[in-house]
Each structure stands twice: as structure tokens, then as C-alpha cells.
Amino acid sequence: MRAVGLIVEYNPFHNGHAHHLQASKEVSKADVVIAVMSGNFLQRGEPALVSKWQRTKMALLNGVDIVFELPYCFATQKAETFANGAVSILDAVGSNYLCFGSESGNLSSFIQTIEYLDEMGSTFNENIKHYIETGVSYPRALALAFQQLPDSERYLDLGKPNNILGIEYIKAINQQKSNVIPLTIPRKNANYHDQDFASATIASATSIRKAIFTDSEENSVIDQYVPGPTKQLLKEYLQSYQVYHQWENYWSYLQFRLIHSSPEELRDIYEMEEGLEYRLLSAAREANTFHEFMEMIKTKRYTWTRLQRLCVHILTNTKKEEMALTSEKASYLRLLGMTPLGREYLNKTKSHLSLPLISKLSAFKGKEIYPDIRAARIYSLGIPSHLKAAMMHQEFEHPPIYIR
Amino acid sequence: MRAVGLIVEYNPFHNGHAHHLQASKEVSKADVVIAVMSGNFLQRGEPALVSKWQRTKMALLNGVDIVFELPYCFATQKAETFANGAVSILDAVGSNYLCFGSESGNLSSFIQTIEYLDEMGSTFNENIKHYIETGVSYPRALALAFQQLPDSERYLDLGKPNNILGIEYIKAINQQKSNVIPLTIPRKNANYHDQDFASATIASATSIRKAIFTDSEENSVIDQYVPGPTKQLLKEYLQSYQVYHQWENYWSYLQFRLIHSSPEELRDIYEMEEGLEYRLLSAAREANTFHEFMEMIKTKRYTWTRLQRLCVHILTNTKKEEMALTSEKASYLRLLGMTPLGREYLNKTKSHLSLPLISKLSAFKGKEIYPDIRAARIYSLGIPSHLKAAMMHQEFEHPPIYIR
Numbered sequence: 013m014r015a016v017g018l019i020v021e022y023n024p025f026h027n028g029h030a031h032h033l034q035a036s037k038e039v040s041k042a043d044v045v046i047a048v049m050s051g052n053f054l055q056r057g058e059p060a061l062v063s064k065w066q067r068t069k070m071a072l073l074n075g076v077d078i079v080f081e082l083p084y085c086f087a088t089q090k091a092e093t094f095a096n097g098a099v100s101i102l103d104a105v106g107s108n109y110l111c112f113g114s115e116s117g118n119l120s121s122f123i124q125t126i127e128y129l130d131e132m133g134s135t136f137n138e139n140i141k142h143y144i145e146t147g148v149s150y151p152r153a154l155a156l157a158f159q160q161l162p163d164s165e166r167y168l169d170l171g172k173p174n175n176i177l178g179i180e181y182i183k184a185i186n187q188q189k190s191n192v193i194p195l196t197i198p199r200k201n202a203n204y205h206d207q208d209f210a211s212a213t214i215a216s217a218t219s220i221r222k223a224i225f226t227d228s229e230e231n232s233v234i235d236q237y238v239p240g241p242t243k244q245l246l247k248e249y250l251q252s253y254q255v256y257h258q259w260e261n262y263w264s265y266l267q268f269r270l271i272h273s274s275p276e277e278l279r280d281i282y283e284m285e286e287g288l289e290y291r292l293l294s295a296a297r298e299a300n301t302f303h304e305f306m307e308m309i310k311t312k313r314y315t316w317t318r319l320q321r322l323c324v325h326i327l328t329n330t331k332k333e334e335m336a337l338t339s340e341k342a343s344y345l346r347l348l349g350m351t352p353l354g355r356e357y358l359n360k361t362k363s364h365l366s367l368p369l370i371s372k373l374s375a376f377k378g379k380e381i382y383p384d385i386r387a388a389r390i391y392s393l394g395i396p397s398h399l400k401a402a403m404m405h406q407e408f409e410h411p412p413i414y415i416r
Numbered sequence: 417m418r419a420v421g422l423i424v425e426y427n428p429f430h431n432g433h434a435h436h437l438q439a440s441k442e443v444s445k446a447d448v449v450i451a452v453m454s455g456n457f458l459q460r461g462e463p464a465l466v467s468k469w470q471r472t473k474m475a476l477l478n479g480v481d482i483v484f485e486l487p488y489c490f491a492t493q494k495a496e497t498f499a500n501g502a503v504s505i506l507d508a509v510g511s512n513y514l515c516f517g518s519e520s521g522n523l524s525s526f527i528q529t530i531e532y533l534d535e536m537g538s539t540f541n542e543n544i545k546h547y548i549e550t551g552v553s554y555p556r557a558l559a560l561a562f563q564q565l566p567d568s569e570r571y572l573d574l575g576k577p578n579n580i581l582g583i584e585y586i587k588a589i590n591q592q593k594s595n596v597i598p599l600t601i602p603r604k605n606a607n608y609h610d611q612d613f614a615s616a617t618i619a620s621a622t623s624i625r626k627a628i629f630t631d632s633e634e635n636s637v638i639d640q641y642v643p644g645p646t647k648q649l650l651k652e653y654l655q656s657y658q659v660y661h662q663w664e665n666y667w668s669y670l671q672f673r674l675i676h677s678s679p680e681e682l683r684d685i686y687e688m689e690e691g692l693e694y695r696l697l698s699a700a701r702e703a704n705t706f707h708e709f710m711e712m713i714k715t716k717r718y719t720w721t722r723l724q725r726l727c728v729h730i731l732t733n734t735k736k737e738e739m740a741l742t743s744e745k746a747s748y749l750r751l752l753g754m755t756p757l758g759r760e761y762l763n764k765t766k767s768h769l770s771l772p773l774i775s776k777l778s779a780f781k782g783k784e785i786y787p788d789i790r791a792a793r794i795y796s797l798g799i800p801s802h803l804k805a806a807m808m809h810q811e812f813e814h815p816p817i818y819i820r
Contacts, residue, residue, distance in 0.1 A: 268669045271793045272733040300801050329676040389675045
């Protein structure tokens with residue numbers, strides 16, 4: 013059986029994802045679609061709108077055959093680490109392809125850009141260093157440094173996050189000497205950061221979430237942008253848990269944590285840079301909402317995403333020490349869900365899997381999964397107290413979601 | 417000017433306190449009443465019903481002339497430490513007397529009991545050790561050990577917390593070679609732990625709080641047990657801050673803290689004993705309310721009070737290391753409020769004060785006050801978010817309460 017792998021967040025699953033899924037199957041001629049999906053906290057440093065279980069159902073009802081969780085220590089990270097973790101999972105499950113979306117839809121432009129970056133390595137790195145010293149953020153320095161290289165306009169635009177991700181996927185495949193074959197297909201949506209709705213059927217997940225949080229009319233406004241199962245599952249989640257998750261649900265916990273911690277304790281948190289702890293401590297005392305807090309701590313130096321990821325690490329108490337122990341590759345395969353076809357694939361490949369397969373968490377004793385467990389517990393603090401037990405029961409005792 | 421000192425919590429100020437205040441003035445023939453009052457967290461390991469500022473107003477409107485704060489590191493402690501801190505403050509402000517309430521109202525019975533305990537020292541300690549080994553709590557072991565001593569029935573009953581406190585006050589005075597003269601007057605209320613209302617005008621603070629939290633009829637049921645100003649100030653607090661404080665308001669924070677901490681981190685918390693951290697961690701995952709949590713963690717070994725104090729230290733992140741640095745005596749005098757007479761007394765004694773006087777917190781730079789500041793910040797998380805700033809402004813910028 014031929015498998016194609018997708019690296020996703022599905023926050024939530026929308027028409028753009030459906031298009032990508034379909035196109036990936038066509039271009040790869042795969043029988044099975046494997047998604048590596050981030051858990052409850054995402055790359056932008058945000059809690060997922062709905063739990064990983066509900067998003068797994070969305071994936072399976074929309075054509076994915078198997079969903080694996082991208083562990084916390086890869087999911088809430090910069091592009092390079094994120095890509096390394098996700099690629100290592102696809103490799104371990106024997107996926108033949110990785111198909112990612114890109115503006116160009118042209119794989120050779122990625123390969124050429126990577127070769128060009130290799131070639132220009134030292135100049136490029138010096139340029140980056142120069143821009144960092146002017147006080148801008150790392151992603152901005154990267155984009156500017158690239159623009160300074162001769163003939164850079166002939167290559168991919170490194171100012172676009174999706175190009176960076178694609179490059180990191182291919183670099184991870186090369187570095188891990190993986191057998192996974194990269195493919196790319198053109199993205200069908202508008203600018204990712206565009207938060208307005210067009211009359212089209214495709215909108216970014218960001219704009220869909222924005223509409224969900226601002227629209228009180230039962231979200232009918234998103235109907236044209238998401239498939240039926242997504243709409244149904246979103247509604248069901250709200251009925252069960254009474255909330256969609258967003259940072260503001262966790263703000264009181266973050267504030268409490270910052271208020272009762274010493275600067276020394278905060279310095280141990282992953283991604284906390286020298287001096288930043290004082291900025292955070294003082295803002296936490298003044299701010300009334302998470303948004304106010306972010307406005308107080310943001311600087312030219314750190315992107316909003318970078319600071320939000322740091323806040324997630326504070327919330328989950330993820331330490332530098334702990335992250336230093338995690339390897340560049342995943343060390344387990346957490347199966348979140350599958351279809352009958354997905355099960356057939358897993359039955360066939362089970363004996364060749366290069367990593368332990370976790371179907372039920374309570375049966376797995378490795379410490380390496382602790383950050384995921386902590387993230388799940390913290391995520392569950394976003395729902396009403398009396399419903400937490402059910403959510404955590406699913407985390408520990410429930411077999412993977414199975415959808416016929 | 418002759419001053420009598422009282423050691424109080426006023427949670428809230430009730431008719432029993434008014435009686436004690438009046439009788440203390442009479443027996444000491446003092447001109448001025450000085451109260452050393454616990455701040456926002458109390459000896460039983462509970463948040464105070466209303467803030468220390470509101471309780472200061474209660475004290476001043478009911479006949480106290482000066483209120484000093486008993487710092488966090490003494491207020492949330494066992495009797496010995498509590499007494500040491502409070503006595504050292506009365507000594508530093510030159511109070512002539514300390515007048516405490518007791519069942520017997522007979523000072524010589526305290527002095528005789530202390531002498532007897534000194535005499536029986538080694539036997540008594542062995543008895544205590546023996547009972548501790550049977551698995552009971554320290555206070556229970558103490559009471560049982562005392563009962564085993566010959567002729568113990570001729571001395572004070574050490575099973576009563578108020579007798580223990582009185583003994584510790586006198587021991588602290590002796591140990592600190594203080595000039596403060598101890599006095600005691602008979603308590604006028606029923607059994608302290610009795611939570612039912614009699615037809616009398618005096619009820620314990622515990623039963624008054626219980627009535628406040630269970631009675632929805634604007635607390636008219638407590639009217640006969642508290643003076644007018646208390647009633648008014650309670651009402652005013654509820655109007656300003658929308659809550660009376662109780663553990664359940666802080667439960668989500670405690671739970672969050674326990675859920676995201678490692679056993680190693682919890683082991684650094686003051687009063688955390690080996691092994692207890694695992695019990696707390698596991699209960700925090702299951703419990704839906706603070707009460708449920710307490711029911712899960714309680715054992716014969718630890719009293720409810722002892723465990724609640726531990727929970728306060730977890731909430732305020734108070735470390736063993738930090739408490740090891742605090743001395744047996746207070747190191748500053750935090751003035752919470754005064755009347756004109758209190759001001760006159762302070763003006764006269766200002767130059768002889770043996771400790772720095774803090775009138776406005778923002779002007780004091782000593783690190784020793786950090787635990788109090790942290791406690792104030794954490795306490796303010798119990799009120800609605802948009803009102804926190806006002807409460808913290810009072811903490812830092814407001815001069816002491818002045819009531820003419």
C-alpha cells in the first residue's frame with residue numbers, strides 16, 4: 013500500500029485542507045493518507061480551538077486514514093524543529109511521500125533554493141547576524157539577509173512562512189537520510205495572514221477562527237469555508253465542553269504563574285531569554301487580559317508567535333533542561349485515530365515500525381511522553397471543571413478514534 | 417501613654433472581639449490599643465474573608481488605635497512561630513502589655529503550666545515522640561503526651577488551641593527578654609469550634625463566616641453577632657469587589673500549580689514533607705473543588721489546618737529556602753492603619769522604634785517584605801480581574817488607613 017503523509021494542525025479542518033488532501037492523493041497516487049497532526053498546543057503558541065480528539069475526527073471524516081500526534085516538543089517550535097519531528101514520524105511509519113502545500117507548487121524551486129543557501133552559507137549567516145544586531149526578529153533578519161544575496165529574486169521568497177516550512181521539510185528529509193519523497197502542490201487559498209472573507213469557498217484557518225470568536229450567530233458565516241463534518245464537530249464540541257479554546261481561557265493561569273514565580277524560576281523555562289523574564293513579570297501585574305499582556309511585552313526583537321510559544325511553555329512549565337534531553341527525532345508514535353483502511357495499513361506495517369506505537373496512553377510507561385501529558389492536563393483547564401475528568405479519561409484510557 | 421497589645425485576625429471583627437478589646441483596656445488601664453493583625457492569609461491556612469485593609473477599618477472603627485500587619489512568614493505558621501513574630505512586633509513598638517483571651521482567664525495557670533512543662537521536659541518529649549510514631553498529628557500527640565504526665569490534670573488542657581497559643585505568647589516574651597507584660601482575660605464565647613448559633617450575641621468567627629457563605633439573605637442572620645461597622649464594611653466590600661474570599665476562589669490556581677509542577681519542584685515548598693507531594697499531585701488531577709481535594713489528601717497524620725497552610729504556601733510559592741532566611745523576630749513594622757490617638761502614640765514613640773516603620777510600601781526597598789507582596793498579589797486574584805489594579809494600588813501607594 014502506498015502512503016502519502018501530510019503535516020497538519022487542522023485548526024479547524026477547512027476547504028483548503030480538503031483540497032490539499034485530495035490533490036496530495038492524486039499527485040502521489042497513494043492509497044492511504046497519513047496525517048501528522050499537532051496536539052493541543054500549536055506552532056503559533058496557541059491552544060487549539062478544539063481538542064486533538066475532535067480535530068482527529070475532523071481529519072478522519074474528511075478523508076485522512078491515520079492520524080498521529082506530533083508531540084508537544086516538536087509542535088510548539090520553530091520551523092526547523094517542527095519539521096524534524098514531523099518528518100521523523102512519517103519516516104518511522106514508512107510513508108512513501110510527504111506532500112506539502114506551497115505558493116509555487118514547484119518542488120525544484122525548493123531544491124534550488126536549498127542548494128543556493130548552502131552555497132551562500134557564510135555570507136548569508138553574516139547577513140543574518142548583521143540584521144539581528146539591528147534589533148529585528150530572527151524571521152525578519154532571515155528574510156532581509158536573503159534579499160541581500162546576489163540573484164536572490166530568482167529563488168523562493170524566504171519572507172513567506174510556508175516557504176520556510178517547505179525548505180525545512182526537505183532539509184529534514186535529507187538530514188535524516190529518510191526514504192520519504194517530498195512533493196509539493198500549489199496552495200489554493202489567499203494570503204495566509206489575510207483575515208477578511210472573500211466570496212470564495214477557501215479562507216485561512218486564522219480568519220475562520222476569528223469569525224468563530226466574533227460571530228454570535230452560531231457561526232453560520234463559516235459554513236461556506238468548512239466541510240459539513242467540521243461544522244458538525246465544532247458544534248458538538250461546544251455542546252459537550254461549553255467553550256472553544258483560546259488564550260484568554262488560560263490567561264488567569266498564566267498571570268498567576270508569573271505573579272508567584274521568581275525571575276530565577278522563570279529563567280529555567282524553555283525559550284526564556286535573558287532579561288525577558290522581568291518584562292513578563294511586570295506586564296503580568298498590570299494586564300487584565302492576555303491580549304493586553306501581549307501588547308505590553310511585544311518588541312521589534314521578538315515576533316508575536318515567538319512570545320506566544322514562550323507563554324505556552326510557561327503555562328506547561330516546560331524547562332530548558334527537559335527540552336535539551338529531547339532528540340531531533342520523535343521517539344514514539346502516538347496514534348490518535350484511524351479508518352478501516354488506516355487500520356489495514358497499520359496491520360501490514362506494524363512489524364516494520366521503527367518506533368514504539370502508543371494506542372492507549374495508560375499502557376505506555378516512557379517518561380518522554382510527560383510533556384504531552386502535562387500539555388493535555390493544562391489544556392483541560394480551559395473547559396469547565398466538572399468536564400475535565402471526561403477529557404482526561406479520553407487521554408489516558410480511550411483507544412484511538414476509529415471511524416468506519 | 418500606656419499601650420496594650422492584642423494579637424488578632426478579625427476575620428471578621430465580632431462581638432467577642434469587642435468584648436476582649438474593652439476588657440483588655442480595663443484590665444491594663446491602657447490609653448492606646450495596638451493590634452498585630454494577620455494579613456490576607458491566616459493561621460488556619462485560609463484566605464481572609466475580606467482584605468487586610470477592610471479588616472483594619474473594622475478594627476479602627478471598633479476601638480483599636482493602631483494596626484500593624486503580622487507578616488506572612490509568621491501569620492501562616494504553627495503557634496510557636498506565630499507567637500514569636502507577633503510578640504516581637506509588640507515589643508518593637510513599646511507596647512506595655514499583651515492581653516490575650518483564654519478559657520481560664522488566669523495568668524498564673526499559664527505560668528505554672530510552662531514551669532511544669534520545663535520540669536517534665538524530657539519525659540514530655542519522649543511521650544510526644546511515642547504518639548507521633550503511632551501516626552497521629554503533632555497537636556494530638558502533644559495533648560495525649562501531656563495527659564500522660566503525672567498530675568497533668570492540675571494544669572492547663574493542652575488539647576485546647578487557645579491554651580497552646582497563650583503558652584507560646586508567654587514563652588516568646590521570656591525568650592525574647594521582652595518588656596511586654598502578659599495579661600489574660602476570660603474568653604466570653606462558646607467553644608471555638610462550635611459552628612451553631614445560640615441565642616447569645618457572641619459567636620465564633622468560624623460560625624459567622626459559615627453563615628455568611630451559606631446565607632443568601634444579605635447575611636441578616638449575623639447581625640446579632642457583629643458590631644454595626646463590621647456589618648457595614650462587609651457589605652461595602654461585597655459591593656466593591658463582588659466576593660468574599662474563600663479557598664474555592666483560589667482552587668483553580670492551586671490545581672493548575674499542582675498539575676504543571678514536578679514532584680521535585682513541590683518538594684522545595686515550605687512545609688512539604690517527603691512523600692506528601694505525590695499525594696497532592698494525584699488528588700489535584702481528580703478533585704473538582706478545594707473541599708474534594710482536601711478530603712482526598714487528609715490523613716490521621718496531618719491536621720486539616722496543617723494541610724491548608726501547606727496549600728497556601730504552594731499558592732504563594734513560598735520555599736523552604738526562603739523561610740529558612742527569616743529570623744525568629746519580625747524585621748519591619750508595616751503600619752496598616754491608625755486613629756488620631758494612634759498617630760499621637762506613634763509620634764511619641766517613633767524615635768524609639770527598634771524596627772523600620774513602613775507606612776507606604778513603595779518607599780520600602782527591603783527584600784524581606786517580598787513574601788507579603790506576593791501574598792497580596794495572589795490574594796488579589798480572588799477578586800474580578802478588572803478590580804485587581806485598585807487593590808494593588810492600595811497595597812503599594814496608599815498611606816495607612818486613617819480614621820478620625
